[in-house]
Amino acid sequence: MVLTGAEIVVRCLQEEKVDYVFGYPGGAVLFLYDELFKQDKVRHVLVRHEQAAVHAADGYARSTEKVGVALVTSGPGATNAVTGIATAYMDSIPLVVISGQVPTAAIGLDAFQEVDTVGITRPCVKHNFLVKDVRDIASTLKKAFHIASTGRPGPVLVDIPKDVTAQRCEFEYPASVSMRSYNPVVKGHSGQIRKAVQQLLEARRPMIYAGGGVILSNASEKLTRLARLLNYPVTQTLMGLGATPSSDPQFVGMLGMHGTYEANMGMHYCDVLLAIGARFDDRVIGNTAHFAQEQRKIIHVDIDPSSISKRVKVDVPVVGDVGEVIDEMIACLEQMQARPDAGHLDAWWRQIGEWRSRDSLGYRNSDEIIKPQFVVQKLWEVTAGDAFVATDVGQHQMWAAQYYKFDKARRWVTSGGLGTMGFGLPAAMGVQLANPGAPVACITGEGSIQMCIQELSTCKQYRLPIKILALNNRYLGMVRQWQELFHGNRYSESYMDSLPDFPKLAEAYGHVGLRVTRPGDVEGAIREAFARKNDLVFLDFQVDPTENVYPMIQGGKGLNEMILASEDL
Numbered sequence: 001m002v003l004t005g006a007e008i009v010v011r012c013l014q015e016e017k018v019d020y021v022f023g024y025p026g027g028a029v030l031f032l033y034d035e036l037f038k039q040d041k042v043r044h045v046l047v048r049h050e051q052a053a054v055h056a057a058d059g060y061a062r063s064t065e066k067v068g069v070a071l072v073t074s075g076p077g078a079t080n081a082v083t084g085i086a087t088a089y090m091d092s093i094p095l096v097v098i099s100g101q102v103p104t105a106a107i108g109l110d111a112f113q114e115v116d117t118v119g120i121t122r123p124c125v126k127h128n129f130l131v132k133d134v135r136d137i138a139s140t141l142k143k144a145f146h147i148a149s150t151g152r153p154g155p156v157l158v159d160i161p162k163d164v165t166a167q168r169c170e171f172e173y174p175a176s177v178s179m180r181s182y183n184p185v186v187k188g189h190s191g192q193i194r195k196a197v198q199q200l201l202e203a204r205r206p207m208i209y210a211g212g213g214v215i216l217s218n219a220s221e222k223l224t225r226l227a228r229l230l231n232y233p234v235t236q237t238l239m240g241l242g243a244t245p246s247s248d249p250q251f252v253g254m255l256g257m258h259g260t261y262e263a264n265m266g267m268h269y270c271d272v273l274l275a276i277g278a279r280f281d282d283r284v285i286g287n288t289a290h291f292a293q294e295q296r297k298i299i300h301v302d303i304d305p306s307s308i309s310k311r312v313k314v315d316v317p318v319v320g321d322v323g324e325v326i327d328e329m330i331a332c333l334e335q336m337q338a339r340p341d342a343g344h345l346d347a348w349w350r351q352i353g354e355w356r357s358r359d360s361l362g363y364r365n366s367d368e369i370i371k372p373q374f375v376v377q378k379l380w381e382v383t384a385g386d387a388f389v390a391t392d393v394g395q396h397q398m399w400a401a402q403y404y405k406f407d408k409a410r411r412w413v414t415s416g417g418l419g420t421m422g423f424g425l426p427a428a429m430g431v432q433l434a435n436p437g438a439p440v441a442c443i444t445g446e447g448s449i450q451m452c453i454q455e456l457s458t459c460k461q462y463r464l465p466i467k468i469l470a471l472n473n474r475y476l477g478m479v480r481q482w483q484e485l486f487h488g489n490r491y492s493e494s495y496m497d498s499l500p501d502f503p504k505l506a507e508a509y510g511h512v513g514l515r516v517t518r519p520g521d522v523e524g525a526i527r528e529a530f531a532r533k534n535d536l537v538f539l540d541f542q543v544d545p546t547e548n549v550y551p552m553i554q555g556g557k558g559l560n561e562m563i564l565a566s567e568d569l
Contacts, residue, residue, distance in 0.1 A: 005134040005165040006031035009098065012141040013042045015173045018069050020045055020060060020433055022053040026073025027113065028100025031165040045433065045462060048454040050077050052426035054084020054155075055452070058093050059430030062413045063388055065218060067148050068093070068430065073100045075113030078159075079120065083420060085155050086124040090417025091239060092216060094153035096144045103163040104132055117159045126154030134167035139174055146177040151184030152304040153216055184303060188320030188328060196274070196299040196316045197332045203272035203297075204344040205351075206232045209255070212239030212416065213277020213302060219323035220244065220409040223276065226326050229333060230340060233352055235263040237278055238401055239416040246405035247385070252352060253361075256284040257553045258398045261360035261562060262352050264551075268294060268559040276301045277322045280312045281417070288312060290558030301325045360551045360564050361402055370519050372396065372471040372543040375526075376403040379441060379469060382526045387439040388413065388431045392424035392448030395477035398549045400443045422451025425468065429455060432464045439467070439530060446472040446496055456509040459536050467529045468538045470502060473545040481548045485563075506538035515540045 003011065009032055013021065022045045025033045036044050047053045050072045057068030068088075072081045078099045088095045102111040118130045127147050129140050137160070144156040200206060208230075214223050224244045227234050234244050235255040244251055253260030255267050267273070267285070273296055278284070285291045288311055300307075300314040301322060308317045318325055363373050376399050379387070385405050390413040391397040397414055406412050413431055415423040428442040449470055459466060471477075479494040503513025512535045516525045522541070529537035551562045562568075 001171045002168050003171040004031065004035075004168050005137050005160065006035040008134070008137045008169075008171050009141065009160070009165065010035040010039060010042060011171060012138055012173060013069065014039070016067070016141075016145050018042050019066075021069045021071050022047055022056040022060075022430065023071030024050050024053055024073065024077060026077050026100060028074035028102060028162045029071060029165075031162065032071065032098070032100070044071075045429075045458070047426065047458050049452060050080035051083050051422065052429075052452050052455045052458070054081045054095065054097060055087065055420075055423050055426035056430035057095050057097075058084060058088045059390060059413050059427030060434045061093050061095060061430075062427070063410050063431040064434045066434075067145055068095045070095065070097045072097065073113070074102055074117070075115050078115055078117040082121060082124065085121055085157065087415050087418045087420045087423060088155040089124045089126065091212060091415065092153050093155065094148040095155035096141070096148050097155060097157045099157060099159045101130070101159045101161040104161045105163070107161065117157065121157050124155075125157050128157040128159065130159045131164055132161065134164050134169045137164070138171060142174045142177055143179065146179075147182060185305070185319050186303075186321045186324055188301070188318045188325040190328065192316060192318045193325060193328045194332055196301075196318055197329055197336070199272055199297050199299055199316060200230065200232075200274060201336075201338050201340055203340065205269060205271040205348045206230070206340070207266050207270035207273050208232050208234045209267060209273055209275045209278055210234060210240045210243040211237045211276070211278025213322050214240055214243040215409045217277065217303070217322040218409070219277070219326055222323055222326040222330070224248070226330055229330065231345060232340075233266055233349070235259070235267060237284055237416075238414065240278065241401060241412045242406035242409040245407040247407050252356070254401055255559070257286070258402065258549050258551060261358045261551055261564060262355035264553070264559040264562060265355045266352055270296055272297045272299070274299045274301070275314070276326070279307045279310065285312065286553050286558055287556050358564065360562075363550075365519070366544070367519055370516065370522060370541055370543045372399050372473070372541070372547055373403050374519060375469060375471060375522055375541050375543065376400050376443065378523045378526055379443070380404045382523065382530060383439050383441070387411065387441050388428075388435060390414065390424045390428035390431055390440070390442045392444040392451070393419045393421050394445050394448060395473075395481065395549050396443050396445045396448075396471040399471070421448040424448060425452050425455045425466070428466045429458060429462075429464055432466055433462070442466055442468045444468060444470050445477060446470055446474065446499055446502070447476045453505070456506065456511060456536070460510045463534070464536060465532070465534050466536050468536070469526075470538065470540050471543050472499075472502070472540055473543050473547070474499065475545055478549070484548070486554070502538055502540040506536070511536040511538060513538045513540065515542065517542045
């Protein structure tokens with residue numbers, strides 16, 4: 001078959017069984033849009049900003065096991081997409097972003113809407129391509145999907161000049177990919193795995209530390225089985241929530257800057273640590289020098305060898321797919337027919353029980369003013385913990401992580417590494433399209449929601465019944481919290497002085513808007529919202545503007561130097 005470059009791109013997407021492409025048209029991609037119009041297998045979702053296109057593709061990918069796809073034009077289309085690409089890169093989310101480019105003869109001549117997209121995105125993609133020959137489109141897209149979804153996942157950008165989409169050549173989609181320079185290790189080293197299991201069995205104060213890699217490799221059930229086999233406590237990073245059920249008594253909560261007391265103390269004082277699909281980032285372990293003061297053996301399982309011993313020196317590195325390694329660990333345990341020392345383990349669980357008794361997530365509820373933690377707790381109760389929850393970034397994100405208990409993987413969709421405001425609503429759109437009929441909540445703040453609020457228009461066009469819970473405290477809450485605690489109450493530019501009437505704004509877009517001002521109305525409002533199965537409902541909760549996120553660890557401090565409440569200051 002002889003096809004145009006644009007036809008080839010669309011055929012490649014069909015071959016990859018792509019359901020949705022999130023995008024925004026422009027001059028450099030008009031041939032591609034013309035071909036999308038002529039077929040009905042790949043559905044296009046018209047967003048209102050290219051950042052939202054990539055966030056929506058990201059949300060789609062996080063809530064499924066598929067690669068998200070976005071399509072943007074050249075110049076500002078590509079630069080608008082960079083924030084979404086960087087967000088996916090930091091959290092290792094598999095995306096293919098197709099960008100238009102000016103015709104090949106105009107590249108480098110400062111043509112209209114020209115930027116060096118490959119150069120601009122190089123630091124924040126797993127890989128990128130500039131396709132200058134129509135005959136390379138099919139093989140390049142095959143490589144892009146392969147690279148995005150294998151090894152440590154990530155975004156791959158394919159930049160295609162306009163003239164290349166108009167040229168013609170014979171089309172054949174490659175059946176497989178062979179790349180000499182790219183061959184990620186999947187199976188872990190058996191000797192290292194046996195050594196890791198032996199270390200785990202000898203532990204007196206063990207801890208399992210799970211990150212987003214467990215979710216990405218679909219290894220949640222396997223990790224849960226391993227944890228129960230050993231009866232070891234499990235803590236999870238922000239990106240790892242749902243890696244094991246949050247309702248499981250072995251789960252000691254999220255760790256890190258706003259983690260629970262028992263998780264952080266357990267992490268700090270354990271003698272053997274199994275880190276699996278996690279990267280010891282600064283928000284998790286704080287000061288590395290402080291963390292290194294306690295003697296412990298560290299086993300680190302990750303598919304990316306560059307993540308191992310990057311911030312913390314480990315004793316037993318295991319490079320491989322998390323699921324494959326856990327399978328071999330379980331087989332090794334069963335073969336050895338050995339179990340941990342019950343006496344030491346009982347003593348360790350008693351210690352964890354003492355730390356738990358501090359109730360570090362306790363807060364003073366009120367009958368007069370809505371507490372943001374209370375809203376999240378009520379959302380969890382009303383949805384029976386079964387909702388997909390997307391968030392923006394800030395205080396509301398931390399409260400969502402602390403008080404919504406995730407028993408299933410891929411239900412928690414948030415920007416971790418980059419911390420991108422504006423992520424929540426477009427990501428929720430991708431989640432809703434990937435999971436039609438499922439309850440999808442977007443927990444946001446009055447600051448974050450305004451970053452991509454134009455996507456309420458997209459939600460109307462595609463009838464996406466997302467429930468938006470805005471914890472409206474009239475401040476850029478996390479900024480205000482740090483200004484209160486560490487900058488002498490000087491609230492420099494953190495007060496939202498001219499907020500719109502959010503319910504009326506939602507109604508202007510054709511949705512349902514509700515304002516909630518009293519604690520007694522919170523549960524009823526959430527129930528009403530979720531009862532309206534076909535409507536997007538914007539819930540504007542007027543919450544306590546003085547509430548802070550606790551526990552917290554000040555930057556540069558150690559895991560055992562936590563502020564549990566305002567009384568500790």
